[in-house]
Structures are given as structure tokens and as C-alpha cells.
Amino acid sequence: MANISVLGLGAMGQALAARFLQQGHSVTLWNRTPGKAGSLVAKGARECSSAADAVVSSDVTVICVLDYAASNSVLDGAASALAGRAVVNLTNGTPAQARAVAERVASLSAAYLDGGIMATPPMIGSDHALILYSGSKATFDAHVRTLEALGAATYLGADAGLASLHDLALLSGMYGLFAGFFHASALVDSEGIRASEFLKLLGPWMTAMMGELPGYAEKIDSGRHGVNVVSNLAMQTASLQNILTATREQGVATYLLDPMLELFRKRDGAGHGNEDISGVFELIRLKSRGG
Numbered sequence: 001m002a003n004i005s006v007l008g009l010g011a012m013g014q015a016l017a018a019r020f021l022q023q024g025h026s027v028t029l030w031n032r033t034p035g036k037a038g039s040l041v042a043k044g045a046r047e048c049s050s051a052a053d054a055v056v057s058s059d060v061t062v063i064c065v066l067d068y069a070a071s072n073s074v075l076d077g078a079a080s081a082l083a084g085r086a087v088v089n090l091t092n093g094t095p096a097q098a099r100a101v102a103e104r105v106a107s108l109s110a111a112y113l114d115g116g117i118m119a120t121p122p123m124i125g126s127d128h129a130l131i132l133y134s135g136s137k138a139t140f141d142a143h144v145r146t147l148e149a150l151g152a153a154t155y156l157g158a159d160a161g162l163a164s165l166h167d168l169a170l171l172s173g174m175y176g177l178f179a180g181f182f183h184a185s186a187l188v189d190s191e192g193i194r195a196s197e198f199l200k201l202l203g204p205w206m207t208a209m210m211g212e213l214p215g216y217a218e219k220i221d222s223g224r225h226g227v228n229v230v231s232n233l234a235m236q237t238a239s240l241q242n243i244l245t246a247t248r249e250q251g252v253a254t255y256l257l258d259p260m261l262e263l264f265r266k267r268d269g270a271g272h273g274n275e276d277i278s279g280v281f282e283l284i285r286l287k288s289r290g291g
């Protein structure tokens with residue numbers, strides 16, 4: 001069993017600490033505002049009055065606070081105790097923030113593993129929880145069995161920013177899906193059709209469309225968007241235009257789909273109308289890699 005410190009006892013920090021306790025680990029806690037450790041202390045955790053005290057109690061320190069400004073402030077308080085220890089930061093942030101903290105922690109002679117939690121607090125410890133990690137491989141390897149109790153643990157590489165990059169990319173896919181659902185629901189709502197009723201049609205349709213993704217992924221990876229003889233970009237630009245015209249006619253706002261039509265038109269206008277719609281990727285990708 002491991003000695004683990006959890007710094008940050010918001011909804012997520014509490015769920016992480018509770019799961020570690022449930023697994024029989026020795027758990028030490030600290031939170032900026034005292035008084036949040038009660039139920040965990042009742043289950044055997046020990047509460048410290050400073051972050052530095054909590055860090056020296058453990059082999060590994062898990063930080064999970066609101067954002068990177070907060071985790072930097074937690075590290076300020078713990079800095080004197082960090083040398084020779086391992087920090088696992090499960091706070092949500094950007095790749096650049098993770099890399100900056102990794103440098104800072106390394107300068108304090110500690111190991112750093114960054115993490116992105118793909119789960120809500122009640123999901124922690126369930127089969128549906130996934131946590132992405134990047135940074136110190138030695139830390140991941142040393143603690144992977146402990147960390148796997150929180151959720152499936154996937155290590156993405158030594159660059160500390162990779163967990164955050166993948167986390168935010170996964171969430172981007174999710175928000176794109178939600179945006180499509182919200183727009184579609186607003187369209188049918190304009191005729192009094194309830195979203196829950198419409199979902200009976202939309203759900204299977206979206207699931208079927210998931211089948212298009214492997215083909216798009218291949219085209220994106222190769223940079224060749226082919227000649228699409230079935231449903232090319234020019235046809236789909238006209239179709240998307242129809243959707244937006246109908247949206248206006250129904251009195252519904254077009255915010256969510258306007259950018260997509262702009263990209264379709266731009267790519268079509270540049271002579272790629274006979275290709276696949278995956279070509280819009282070329283308009284948004286990093287220019288230094290995409291040319």
C-alpha cells in the first residue's frame with residue numbers, strides 16, 4: 001500500500017481521496033480552506049494544516065485544484081518540501097501550462113506527471129473512468145497500480161503537455177457532437193417537436209455517422225482528400241447552405257453551423273469541390289506542418 005497526499009478537496013479531489021482510502025492506501029489531505037476533509041478523516045485520512053506538511057508525509061502527491069493558477073499557488077506552499085518527491089497534477093489546464101509546471105517542479109528536484117481526468121467525480125474508480133498521463137515515465141511506472149484504482153491509466157509520453165493536449169482534444173470532439181445536437185434540436189423545436197422525441201432518430205443517425213471517421217482520419221493523416229464520387233464537398237456545401245437557409249426560415253439562430261459553411265465554401269472555392277469534406281482540415285491545421 002502507498003502513502004498518498006491529496007492537495008485540493010473540491011468535488012474531484014474528494015472523490016480521488018475517497019477512492020485511495022477505499023483501496024487501503026494511507027491518505028494525507030490538505031485543502032486551502034480547512035473543514036472539507038471531515039468525511040475522509042472519518043474514514044481514516046489525516047488532514048494537514050499546510051501543503052508542505054502533506055507532501056512530506058507521502059511517496060506521491062496528487063494535486064487536483066480548480067486551475068493552473070491554483071495549482072501554482074499550491075506548489076508555492078509546497079515548494080520547500082518537494083525535493084526528491086513525485087507530483088501528479090490532475091488539475092485541468094493547457095499543454096503550455098503543464099509544460100511550465102513540469103519545468104518548475106524539475107527545478108525543485110522533484111518528478112512530475114501531468115494528468116487529464118476523463119470522468120466526473122462519481123465515475124472515479126468505475127470502469128468508465130479514464131485518466132491520461134504524460135511527463136515522468138518513472139513516476140508513472142512506479143505508481144501505475146495505485147493510479148489505476150482511479151480509472152484506466154493511459155501514458156502518452158514524456159512531454160508533460162501531451163495529457164492535456166489529448167484531454168482537450170477529446171473534449172473538443174465532445175463539444176462538436178453537442179453543438180450538432182443543440183442545432184438539430186433547435187431546428188425541430190421550431191415546429192414544437194421535443195428534443196427527447198427527436199433523439200430517437202438523431203441518436204442512431206449520429207452513431208451511423210461515426211462510421212465515417214476512420215476514412216476521414218486516413219485522409220487527414222495522408223493529406224490526400226481524394227475524389228469523392230458519392231458525396232463530395234461541392235454537394236455538401238450546397239446541402240449545408242440549405243440547412244442554414246432553412247434554419248433562418250425557421251427563425252433559429254445559425255451561430256453553431258456558420259463557421260462550418262464558411263470553411264466548406266472556402267475549400268470549395270479553392271478548387272477542391274470534387275474531394276471529400278475532410279479537406280477542411282487543411283484550412284485549420286497548424287500552418288507550419290500543413291504548408
Ligand code: NDP
Nearest residue numbers: 008009010011012013032033065066070091092117119120
Ligand atoms: P471544485 O470547484 O469542486 O474545487 C476546486 C478546488 O480548487 C477546491 O479544493 C479549492 O479550494 C481549490 N482552489 C481553488 N483556487 C485555489 C487556490 N488559489 N489555491 C488553492 N486551492 C484552490 O473543482 P473540482 O474538484 O470539481 O475540479 C478540480 C479539477 O478537476 C479541475 O481542474 C477540473 O477541471 C478537473 N475536473 C473536474 C471534473 C468534474 O466533473 N468536477 C471532471 C474532470 C476534471 P477551496 O476549497 O479552498 O476553495
